[in-house]
Amino acid sequence: NAGVTQTPKFRVLKTGQSMTLLCAQDMNHEYMYWYRQDPGMGLRLIHYSVGEGTTAKGEVPDGYNVSRLKKQNFLLGLESAAPSQTSVYFCASGPLAGGRNTQYFGPGTRLTVL
Amino acid sequence: KNEVEQSPQNLTAQEGEFITINCSYSVGISALHWLQQHPGGGIVSLFMLSSGKKKHGRLIATINIQEKHSSLHITASHPRDSAVYICAGSNKLVFGAGTILRVKS
Numbered sequence: 081n082a083g084v085t086q087t088p089k090f091r092v093l094k095t096g097q098s099m100t101l102l103c104a105q106d107m108n109h110e111y112m113y114w115y116r117q118d119p120g121m122g123l124r125l126i127h128y129s130v131g132e133g134t135t136a137k138g139e140v141p142d143g144y145n146v147s148r149l150k151k152q153n154f155l156l157g158l159e160s161a162a163p164s165q166t167s168v169y170f171c172a173s174g175p176l177a178g179g180r181n182t183q184y185f186g187p188g189t190r191l192t193v194l
Numbered sequence: 195k196n197e198v199e200q201s202p203q204n205l206t207a208q209e210g211e212f213i214t215i216n217c218s219y220s221v222g223i224s225a226l227h228w229l230q231q232h233p234g235g236g237i238v239s240l241f242m243l244s245s246g247k248k249k250h251g252r253l254i255a256t257i258n259i260q261e262k263h264s265s266l267h268i269t270a271s272h273p274r275d276s277a278v279y280i281c282a283g284s285n286k287l288v289f290g291a292g293t294i295l296r297v298k299s
Binding site for chain 1: 196198227229234235236237238239242280282286287288289290291292
């Protein structure tokens with residue numbers, strides 16, 4: 081099993097450009113999450129999904145959109161990137177809601193917006 | 195004030211030392227998670243606990259629900275333990291900022 085994979089691993093964007101980050105999991109987990117990690121701050125939840133076809137906002141959703149068309153994939157989109165979105169993005173999945181069970185994390189995507 | 199606070203922010207230890215990292219939270223939680231993030235960036239779940247104590251190898255995690263406090267202990271520390279240790283409180287996961295641990299040989 082590959083676990084949770086993320087593509088790409090690194091990306092540099094110019095302000096205003098768009099991109100999509102892909103998260104894939106092969107553990108048949110219902111729940112998937114997108115977090116961002118910034119220096120000196122804890123991981124913050126952007127959006128999450130409780131199952132195929134569902135999405136919900138987390139703590140810091142502005143400027144991002146998500147889709148969960150297939151159970152194994154969770155996409156994070158930036159329609160018009162801003163320098164404030166420079167961060168490391170982590171995807172995670174889990175069999176149960178939020179804190180009720182272990183979450184499995186992807187390796188992260190380092191995004192720089194110039 | 196963050197809902198989940200960790201201390202210390204940075205910790206340097208000599209190989210073999212006993213290490214303690216603390217986590218205090220101000221929100222009601224059903225479980226407390228400890229995560230490990232290595233320099234390469236990958237995040238691994240170490241423990242999830244809602245009461246008492248859990249042990250895995252040289253790692254021990256404890257939680258006191260009444261005092262809203264958890265500790266992560268590392269016995270006989272080793273340079274490979276160098277990482278960022280993160281605590282998070284659920285129900286919706288709220289993360290601490292992390293403790294950067296460096297173990298010198």
